[in-house]
Amino acid sequence: MKEMRLNSCYKILWYFSLALFVVSCKSAKVITDGSIDDRLSAKSVVKAHYQNKMDFRTLTGRVKIDYSDGEDEQSVSVSLRMEKDKGIWLSAPLGIVKAYITPDRVSFYNKMDNEYFDGDFSYLSKLLGTEVDYSILQNMLLGQAIFDLRNEKFDLSVAKDSYRLTPKTAGILYKTLFQIEPRNFKMDLQQLSQPLKKRLLEIKYENYQRVGKEAIPNQISIVAIEEDNENRISLEYRNIELNRQVSFPYNIPKGYKEVVLE
Secondary structure (H helix, E strand, O other): OHHHHHHHHHHHHHHHHHHOOOOOOOOOOOOOOOOOOOOOOHHHHHHHHHHOOOOOOEEEEEEEEEEEOOOOEEEEEEEEEEEOOOEEEEEOHHHOEEEEEEOOEEEEEEOOOOEEEEEOOHHHHHHHOOOOOHHHHHHHHHOOOOOOHHHOOEEEEEEOOEEEEEEOOOOOOOEEEEEEOOOOOOEEEEEEEEHHHOEEEEEEEEEEEEEOOEEEEEEEEEEEEEOOEEEEEEEEEEEEEEOOOOOOOOOOOOOOEEOOOO
């Protein structure tokens, strides 16, 4: 029973780290009434997506996390602090579980069992069969494309009141699909699949909330499938505030046993 609970705890942190992706020259944001404009090209939709990228320094709030792997279910509410491009900090009630993610580090510890993990993104990259880094994680949490869409050419169609982007050239190792909603030009759906290995990662943005002038995901549903194993995680943002002063209190207690993830 303890092993099942531990595995679920680590899976929640890993998939949140996955589910839990820099604004250069500031562009004018594109605002529409939410209707589809069939005159737009794929290039125009991609351009609008990046023009509407969030402009912020810090983000704070809470996230309700629901996790299920078909055998076990977990639900927890955690405090969230983020400094753009620098760090993501999570803390469960009473600090029982804490996580701290930076561009070169993924770390978390569990006070209930005196255990910790401290490493890089290589485990997640191996798990998904594609390179995963801090930028991908931050973009996922903010409703941005997990990959830079400006580096590829797409065919454009309309699917369920959103703009559907499919690569003109199919990937050799994996396939991607992106859907962008027309009101804020933020992500509606992202898919990354490896058909030969029976792997699928699907990120669905149920809706968005307005915090000041920014559109921020309200609820994100994630499905990760590998062969016959299916993991589902739901993230619901609450009490989100932008540009507050933040700190990231995080120190792995002495005497804790290191967890090795293979």
